[in-house]
Amino acid sequence: MSHDLPDSIQRRRLLQGAAALPLAGLPALALAQAFPTAKVNTTKLAVTDTEVTVGQLHSGTGTMAISETGSIQAEQLAIDQINAMGGVLGRKIKVIKEDGASDWPTFAEKSKKLLVNDRVACVFGCWTSASRKAVLPIFEKENGMLYYPTFYEGLEQSKNVIYTGQEATQQILWGLDWAAKEKKAKTYFLVGSDYIWPRTSMKIGRKHIEGHLPGSKVVGEEYYPLGHTNFNSLINKIKVAKPDCIFVAVVGGSNVAFYKQLKAAGVTADKQFLLTISVTEDEVLGIGGENMAGFYASMKYFQSLDNANNKAFVSAFRAKYGPTSVIGDVTQAGYLGPWLWKAAVEKAGSFDVDRIAAASAGIELKTAPEGYVKVHDNHHLWSKTRIGMAQADGQFKVVAESPGLIEPNPFPKGYQ
Amino acid sequence: MSLSEMLNIGLMQGFAGLSLFSVLLLMGLGLAIIFGQMGVINMAHGEFMTIGAYTIYLFSHLAESYAPKFVAVYFPVAIVAAFGFAFAAGWAVEWLFIRHLYRRPLDTLLATWGLSLGMQQIFRSAFGAKEVSPTLPDWLMGSWAPSAGLDIPINGLFVMALTLVVTGGVLLALYRSRWGLRVRATVANRVMANATGINTRQTDRLTFAIGCGIAGVAGAAFTTIGSTGPTSGSLYIVDAFLVVTFGGAASLLGTVVSAFGIAQTQSIAEFFITGSMAKVLTLSLIVLILMLRPQGLFAAKVRR
Numbered sequence: 001m002s003h004d005l006p007d008s009i010q011r012r013r014l015l016q017g018a019a020a021l022p023l024a025g026l027p028a029l030a031l032a033q034a035f036p037t038a039k040v041n042t043t044k045l046a047v048t049d050t051e052v053t054v055g056q057l058h059s060g061t062g063t064m065a066i067s068e069t070g071s072i073q074a075e076q077l078a079i080d081q082i083n084a085m086g087g088v089l090g091r092k093i094k095v096i097k098e099d100g101a102s103d104w105p106t107f108a109e110k111s112k113k114l115l116v117n118d119r120v121a122c123v124f125g126c127w128t129s130a131s132r133k134a135v136l137p138i139f140e141k142e143n144g145m146l147y148y149p150t151f152y153e154g155l156e157q158s159k160n161v162i163y164t165g166q167e168a169t170q171q172i173l174w175g176l177d178w179a180a181k182e183k184k185a186k187t188y189f190l191v192g193s194d195y196i197w198p199r200t201s202m203k204i205g206r207k208h209i210e211g212h213l214p215g216s217k218v219v220g221e222e223y224y225p226l227g228h229t230n231f232n233s234l235i236n237k238i239k240v241a242k243p244d245c246i247f248v249a250v251v252g253g254s255n256v257a258f259y260k261q262l263k264a265a266g267v268t269a270d271k272q273f274l275l276t277i278s279v280t281e282d283e284v285l286g287i288g289g290e291n292m293a294g295f296y297a298s299m300k301y302f303q304s305l306d307n308a309n310n311k312a313f314v315s316a317f318r319a320k321y322g323p324t325s326v327i328g329d330v331t332q333a334g335y336l337g338p339w340l341w342k343a344a345v346e347k348a349g350s351f352d353v354d355r356i357a358a359a360s361a362g363i364e365l366k367t368a369p370e371g372y373v374k375v376h377d378n379h380h381l382w383s384k385t386r387i388g389m390a391q392a393d394g395q396f397k398v399v400a401e402s403p404g405l406i407e408p409n410p411f412p413k414g415y416q
Numbered sequence: 417m418s419l420s421e422m423l424n425i426g427l428m429q430g431f432a433g434l435s436l437f438s439v440l441l442l443m444g445l446g447l448a449i450i451f452g453q454m455g456v457i458n459m460a461h462g463e464f465m466t467i468g469a470y471t472i473y474l475f476s477h478l479a480e481s482y483a484p485k486f487v488a489v490y491f492p493v494a495i496v497a498a499f500g501f502a503f504a505a506g507w508a509v510e511w512l513f514i515r516h517l518y519r520r521p522l523d524t525l526l527a528t529w530g531l532s533l534g535m536q537q538i539f540r541s542a543f544g545a546k547e548v549s550p551t552l553p554d555w556l557m558g559s560w561a562p563s564a565g566l567d568i569p570i571n572g573l574f575v576m577a578l579t580l581v582v583t584g585g586v587l588l589a590l591y592r593s594r595w596g597l598r599v600r601a602t603v604a605n606r607v608m609a610n611a612t613g614i615n616t617r618q619t620d621r622l623t624f625a626i627g628c629g630i631a632g633v634a635g636a637a638f639t640t641i642g643s644t645g646p647t648s649g650s651l652y653i654v655d656a657f658l659v660v661t662f663g664g665a666a667s668l669l670g671t672v673v674s675a676f677g678i679a680q681t682q683s684i685a686e687f688f689i690t691g692s693m694a695k696v697l698t699l700s701l702i703v704l705i706l707m708l709r710p711q712g713l714f715a716a717k718v719r720r
Binding site: 069194228229230234236253254260263264265266267287 | 425428429431432435436439540545547549551557558559561567569570571572640641643645646647651683686687690691692694
C-alpha cells in the first residue's frame with residue numbers, strides 16, 4: 001500500500017478490492033446452483049443454498065472424556081479442511097456440538113434433539129457401544145445417519161450407521177492369531193470393563209481361543225465397573241493364574257489405575273505379555289508411557305504409521321491442536337467420518353439419508369491416514385489390522401501388519 | 417501352586433486389603449471430623465480431595481517444566497501444599513456458606529451439593545475435561561520385592577505410611593492439643609463452651625478447614641493409584657460417607673474400625689468372586705448391620 005497516494009484514491013482502491021471479494025465465492029456458488037436445495041434435500045434437513053448443518057455428539061465431560069476428546073478434534077479438523085476446499089456440494093458445513101457427558105440416556109436425548117429439532121444432515125458421534133446402542137433406535141426411527149468411529153464388538157448392522165472403526169473379528173481375531181503365533185501364548189486371562197463391548201468382545205475372544213487356537217485356553221475372566229480404580233485383588237488373581245497372555249478390554253479412565261497398579265505390583269512387559277484392544281495413544285497420555293512400555297495393542301491405526309497420508313494428517317492435526325497432540329485409532333476413524341460423508345453426498349448428488357446410505361457402499365478413500373479404506377455393503381470398512389508395541393514416550397511401534405485388507409464380518413458364524 | 421507361592425499370594429492379598437483400608441481411612445477421616453464432630457453433611461468432600469489431587473498435578477507440571485532437578489523431591493512438598501490449598505478452600509467455604517447453615521442439616525446438604533457441582537466446573541474450566549496424571553517420582557513407582565515372587569507396591573506402602581502419620585496427627589491433635597479440647601467442648605455442649613469463653617465460631621471454622629485439609633491430603637495420595645479428573649470426587653464421596661456412617665458418626669475409632677472392616681471384606685471377597693459381586697456382598701453386609709444398629713458400630717451412648 002503506497003503512502004503517497006491521496007486518501008480518496010486509497011479508499012477507492014480498497015472498495016474496488018472489497019467488491020471483488022464475493023467473486024471468490026463464485027466457484028462454490030456455481031456448485032451450489034448446480035445442486036439446487038430443492039433437489040438435494042427432499043427430507044427437510046437443515047440445508048440451505050450456502051450451508052449444511054451437521055451434528056456432533058461426543059462426551060466432552062465424564063470418565064469417557066479422556067477418550068472422546070480426540071474424536072471431537074479430528075472430526076472438526078476434517079470439517080475445517082472440507083470447508084476450506086469449498087464445502088460439500090458448494091455448501092459450507094456448520095456443526096452443532098452436543099455433549100453426551102459419558103451418560104447413555106443423555107446421548108439418546110441429545111441425538112433426538114439433533115435429529116428432530118435441528119434436522120441435521122448427519123451426526124458424527126458416540127464412542128462406547130453403550131452410547132451407540134442408546135442412540136441407534138432414535139437414528140433408525142428418525143432416519144438419521146450416524147458416523148461411528150470406535151472399534152466395537154460387531155453383531156450390528158444398520159442402514160443408518162456407517163461404522164468407521166473396526167468390528168471385533170477384524171481387531172480381535174487377527175490380534176489373537178498373532179499372539180498365538182508370534183508370542184506362543186497358550187493361556188489367556190481376560191480382563192474388561194463391565195458393559196456390552198468388553199463382555200461381547202471377550203465372548204468372541206473366548207470362542208476363538210478355545211475353538212480355533214490349538215491347545216489354548218482361558219484361565220480367568222474378570223469385569224469391573226467403568227470408573228473402577230482398585231485392581232489389586234485382580235492383579236493377585238492374575239499372579240495366581242500365571243497366564244501367557246493378559247488380554248485386556250478395560251475402557252476409559254480405569255486404564256490409568258489398571259496399568260499404574262500393574263507396574264506397582266511388578267507386572268511389567270519383560271515378565272508378562274499383555275495384549276489390549278482398548279488402549280490408544282489418547283489413553284497412554286493419561287496412563288503414562290512408562291507404565292505401558294512393552295505392552296501390545298491391536299488397532300488398525302497408530303500415530304507412528306509411516307505413509308504420506310498419515311504424515312500430512314499428523315502435521316495438520318498438530319498445527320491445529322498443538323505440537324504435543326497425540327492421535328489414536330478412534331481419533332483417526334473420527335477423521336474419516338466427514339470425508340466419507342462428503343464422498344457419499346457427492347456420489348448420491350443429494351443430502352437425503354436414504355440416498356447417501358445407498359451410495360455409501362463401495363466408496364473408497366485413498367487419502368485415509370491409515371492407508372486405504374473401502375466401505376462394505378454392510379456399512380463397515382475394509383481395513384488392515386496392526387499390532388503396536390507401546391513405547392515409553394507414549395507412541396506405539398508397529399511390529400506387525402495384516403498382509404491384506406480384512407473384510408468386515410459383523411455377524412461371524414460360530415461366534416455368537 | 418507351591419506352598420511358598422500360596423503364601424506370597426496370601427501376603428500380597430493381605431497387603432491389598434491393608435492398602436484399601438488406608439485409602440478408605442484417609443477418605444473417611446476428614447469427613448469424620450466434619451460430619452462426625454460438627455454434624456455438617458459436606459457433599460463437596462470429594463471435591464476437596466480433588467483439590468489435593470490437582471495440586472500434585474500442578475506441582476508435577478511445574479517441576480517438569482521449570483525445575484527438572486526437583487522432580488524427585490517435589491512430592492512431599494506438594495502434599496503439604498495440597499493440605500494448605502484444601503485448608504484454605506475449606507476456610508473460605510466455611511466462612512461463606514457453612515456458618516449460616518449450622519442448624520439446618522438439609523440445607524447444608526443442598527448447599528454443599530451445589531458447591532460440589534460448581535467446583536467440578538471450576539476444575540473443568542481450569543484443567544480441562546480430560547483426566548490428568550502427575551509424573552510420579554521414581555522412588556514411588558514400581559514394587560519392593562523382599563523375596564522372589566513377593567511384590568509389594570511401593571505406592572501402597574507410601575499411602576499406608578501417610579495414613580498412619582495423618583491419623584496419628586489427628587488423634588494427637590484432638591486429644592492432646594488446645595484445639596482438640598475446644599472442639600470436644602464445642603461438640604459436647606456448645607452453649608457451655610461459649611460461656612466458658614471458647615470462640616465456637618472460630619473453632620468451627622478451624623475444624624472444617626482441617627477436615628478439608630485432610631481431604632486434600634487424601635486426594636494427593638490417590639494420584640499414586642489412579643488418574644484425576646473434574647468428577648473424580650464423586651467416585652470417593654460415597655465410600656467416604658459409607659465409612660463414616662458405618663463406624664458411627666461421632667467416633668474416630670469407629671471410622672478406623674469400619675474402614676478396616678469394609679476394606680477386608682471387599683478385598684477378600686474380590687479375590688474369590690467377581691469384583692461387582694464382591695461390592696454387592698460388602699454393601700449388603702453394611703446395610704444389614706446398619707439396619708440392626710442404625711447408629712453405627714461405635715456410637716456415643718444413645719437413649720433407645
